Amino acid sequence: MDSILKIEHVSKTYTGHRALDDVSLEIPRGSIYGLLGPNGAGKTTLIRVVNRMTIPDCGKVIFQGREITADDVYRIGYMPEERGLYKKMKVGEQSVFFARLRGMSKSDATARLHEWFSRLNIEDWWEKKVEDLSKGMAQKVQFIATVVHEPELLIFDEPFSGFDPINQDLLKREILALRDRGATVIFSTHNMESVEEICDDITLINKSQNILSGSVDEIRRKAGGNSFQVTFSGETRDFIDAVNGKATLIGPAQGLLGGYTVQKIHIASDDDIRPVIGLLNEKVALRSFQEIIPSMNDIFIRAVNGTL
Amino acid sequence: MNRISLLVAREFRERVHKKSFIITTILTPLLMIALMVAPSLIMLGGKSNTKKVAVLDRTEGKTIMQSLQSGATVVFEEAAVSPDDLSAARAAYGSDSWYGILVIGSDIVDNTSSLQLIINDSPVMSVDEAIQNQVQDAIRQARLARYDIEDMDRILSDANVRISSIQTLKNSTADDESMEETSSDISFALGIILGMMLYFILIVYGSQVLSSVIEEKQSRVLDVMVTSCTPTELMLGKIFGIALVAALQIVIWAVLILSVSAFVMPALMSGSTMTAGAGSADIFSHLTSVSFMSGLFLELFLYIVGGFLFYAAMYAAVGSAVDNPQDAGQFNLIIMMPIILAIMVMMNIMNNPDSGIVFWCSMIPFTSPVVMMARIPFGVPVWQVAVSIAVLFISFFLMAWIAGRIFRVGVFMHGKKPTWKDLGAWIRMK
Numbered sequence: 228m229d230s231i232l233k234i235e236h237v238s239k240t241y242t243g244h245r246a247l248d249d250v251s252l253e254i255p256r257g258s259i260y261g262l263l264g265p266n267g268a269g270k271t272t273l274i275r276v277v278n279r280m281t282i283p284d285c286g287k288v289i290f291q292g293r294e295i296t297a298d299d300v301y302r303i304g305y306m307p308e309e310r311g312l313y314k315k316m317k318v319g320e321q322s323v324f325f326a327r328l329r330g331m332s333k334s335d336a337t338a339r340l341h342e343w344f345s346r347l348n349i350e351d352w353w354e355k356k357v358e359d360l361s362k363g364m365a366q367k368v369q370f371i372a373t374v375v376h377e378p379e380l381l382i383f384d385e386p387f388s389g390f391d392p393i394n395q396d397l398l399k400r401e402i403l404a405l406r407d408r409g410a411t412v413i414f415s416t417h418n419m420e421s422v423e424e425i426c427d428d429i430t431l432i433n434k435s436q437n438i439l440s441g442s443v444d445e446i447r448r449k450a451g452g453n454s455f456q457v458t459f460s461g462e463t464r465d466f467i468d469a470v471n472g473k474a475t476l477i478g479p480a481q482g483l484l485g486g487y488t489v490q491k492i493h494i495a496s497d498d499d500i501r502p503v504i505g506l507l508n509e510k511v512a513l514r515s516f517q518e519i520i521p522s523m524n525d526i527f528i529r530a531v532n533g534t535l
Numbered sequence: 536m537n538r539i540s541l542l543v544a545r546e547f548r549e550r551v552h553k554k555s556f557i558i559t560t561i562l563t564p565l566l567m568i569a570l571m572v573a574p575s576l577i578m579l580g581g582k583s584n585t586k587k588v589a590v591l592d593r594t595e596g597k598t599i600m601q602s603l604q605s606g607a608t609v610v611f612e613e614a615a616v617s618p619d620d621l622s623a624a625r626a627a628y629g630s631d632s633w634y635g636i637l638v639i640g641s642d643i644v645d646n647t648s649s650l651q652l653i654i655n656d657s658p659v660m661s662v663d664e665a666i667q668n669q670v671q672d673a674i675r676q677a678r679l680a681r682y683d684i685e686d687m688d689r690i691l692s693d694a695n696v697r698i699s700s701i702q703t704l705k706n707s708t709a710d711d712e713s714m715e716e717t718s719s720d721i722s723f724a725l726g727i728i729l730g731m732m733l734y735f736i737l738i739v740y741g742s743q744v745l746s747s748v749i750e751e752k753q754s755r756v757l758d759v760m761v762t763s764c765t766p767t768e769l770m771l772g773k774i775f776g777i778a779l780v781a782a783l784q785i786v787i788w789a790v791l792i793l794s795v796s797a798f799v800m801p802a803l804m805s806g807s808t809m810t811a812g813a814g815s816a817d818i819f820s821h822l823t824s825v826s827f828m829s830g831l832f833l834e835l836f837l838y839i840v841g842g843f844l845f846y847a848a849m850y851a852a853v854g855s856a857v858d859n860p861q862d863a864g865q866f867n868l869i870i871m872m873p874i875i876l877a878i879m880v881m882m883n884i885m886n887n888p889d890s891g892i893v894f895w896c897s898m899i900p901f902t903s904p905v906v907m908m909a910r911i912p913f914g915v916p917v918w919q920v921a922v923s924i925a926v927l928f929i930s931f932f933l934m935a936w937i938a939g940r941i942f943r944v945g946v947f948m949h950g951k952k953p954t955w956k957d958l959g960a961w962i963r964m965k
Contacts, residue, residue: 328763
């Protein structure tokens with residue numbers, strides 16, 4: 228795998244509190260990578276380690292194949308959870324300042340920023356002072372300031388917090404577009420819906436440890452663990468007889484309008500899936516047979532509770 | 536454009552565009568002028584307020600009353616009642632238009648304690664003093680008159696010597712003619728002004744660095760900044776940015792004050808104050824000579840720059856280490872201590888401008904800007920000034936290095952207030 232960033236056995240202990248415990252993960256180039264975990268799990272600490280804002284007690288951060296340096300950090304676009312902008316400065320002036328600080332020329336920065344401002348519908352804020360903006364508005368400005376110099380690696384800490392659903396959608400689209408143009412995006416979030424929608428891969432951190440890593444599709448399929456939802460018409464007793472020995476029932480059968488019944492089952496062995504379908508087909512009238520793919524929300528809760 | 540100059544430009548623009556900058560820049564010189572002019576205005580106003588005193592002179596022939604001389608402060612009038620009738624006098628002169636009644640005992644010439652002043656309102660120190668002096672002179676005259684010496688007045692005025700000024704020369708050149716004139720009073724006054732100026736600049740602009748760093752840390756702008764530039768660049772950008780603001784402000788003030796003192800003050804002060812200082816005119820001309828002034832301005836400039844940079848680095852380090860202004864208090868106190876010590880030493884310069892403590896305090900960078908500036912009007916060997924300035928600038932680089940190391944760790948620390956031990960560990964950290 229071509230990875231842009233590798234974190235190898237990173238640990239960090241603050242006085243009496245272990246913030247990261249031997250965390251390793253690998254972020255594929257050109258992907259959108261979700262960093263999930265409950266509050267206080269260590270997500271922000273991990274991000275700060277990557278940005279060299281926190282020095283780990285042990286472990287390494289490998290960026291583009293070698294250990295990360297201060298100069299690399301300046302090529303990362305970072306949007307912290309607690310947004311930081313100069314309150315007294317005007318929006319446009321401030322955005323140009325940040326862009327130039329990251330190496331853009333003044334004219335280049337101004338032109339590119341105007342593009343971004345019109346794309347996010349905030350063109351008329353250019354002359355406003357930051358202190359006059361609402362939280363969500365300031366966040367849009369911060370987002371633009373983070374991405375305008377087109378860094379290869381972008382790190383967003385909770386990018387969706389404070390946004391209304393419309394702007395969340397807008398932001399998601401922009402993040403996807405950034406990836407399509409070749410950037411790698413890491414973001415931490417509690418918003419599981421956004422993970423399902425835009426993340427290619429995730430890592431779930433709980434109690435300072437990496438408890439789950441991988442591609443979102445794989446994780447969801449695995450977490451489903453050969454559970455299926457079957458919709459049929461016919462006697463429930465016949466259904467139970469048919470699958471007996473090959474599959475176990477999950478919960479009671481549920482009646483649907485129109486005389487259909489829904490039953491969730493678990494098939495232990497992949498080899499039994501086809502025979503079960505065959506047997507069921509003989510006894511009842513099958514309407515649908517569908518693998519249950521759990522939501523990231525379920526996976527999150529089960530993983531954190533240790534029941535995955 | 537490199538990152539530091541971008542940071543400096545941002546800091547400068549933001550501060551200069553603030554309303555508070557424009558207001559303080561205009562108001563401060565007005566305030567200073569008001570402080571300079573107010574005392575003379577108050578004195579002018581005070582003079583018109585002459586107090587009237589009724590005198591009950593119980594001496595034989597009323598000799599004391601005859602010698603009392605009314606002046607601008609107090610006017611003596613003989614009471615129109617019998618000198619022995621105090622209650623009648625109290626009734627007659629009890630109104631507010633009279634300051635009070637002066638009762639002079641019959642044996643006043645031998646017994647100076649038989650003097651009484653009964654006043655109608657609150658006592659006024661200058662009036663009481665004037666009365667005392669007048670009575671004292673009257674008694675002296677009465678006592679002298681007893682000796683009955685011929686030509687007494689002439690002898691007295693001849694023997695009454697008063698030296699109003701002493702020409703003080705500096706014994707530095709071989710040539711008698713070219714010795715420079717000097718004066719401890721004027722040197723001291725100028726020294727105090729220069730020293731206080733340095734003190735003011737270090738404290739005011741230094742603490743601007745402190746609060747600015749804390750503010751950015753609180754608003755989390757620093758989190759974004761430190762992923763865009765190194766902490767050292769950030770710190771230097773801030774220090775130099777504020778230094779430029781300070782420079783601009785000081786230049787504006789200098790121009791305002793100089794133009795005001797050149798055109799407005801002479802008109803205002805004409806007559807009274809200017810002629811009073813006639814004896815010191817030579818020294819003024821020396822102090823305002825081009826060579827002395829240009830040297831002074833150069834030294835002032837170097838000490839302002841060096842002192843500010845040195846202190847600003849310390850303030851920046853403290854600002855980076857704490858989360859809020861309250862936590863900064865303890866560290867701020869430690870920074871202030873040498874400056875306060877410098878002020879104390881400065882007051883001591885008058886007694887001995889070349890004492891050991893004054894010398895060392897004008898060399899050590901913590902106190903040298905204030906103490907050396909206050910010493911310079913007394914005449915300081917050039918090598919001392921040169922060494923002191925060199926030490927100050929070398930110390931700035933050292934302090935900036937130490938501060939940079941604290942800053943580099945401090946800006947990322949949130950929550951717990953660091954201890955001295957923590958700061959030490961941050962400096963040593965690789």
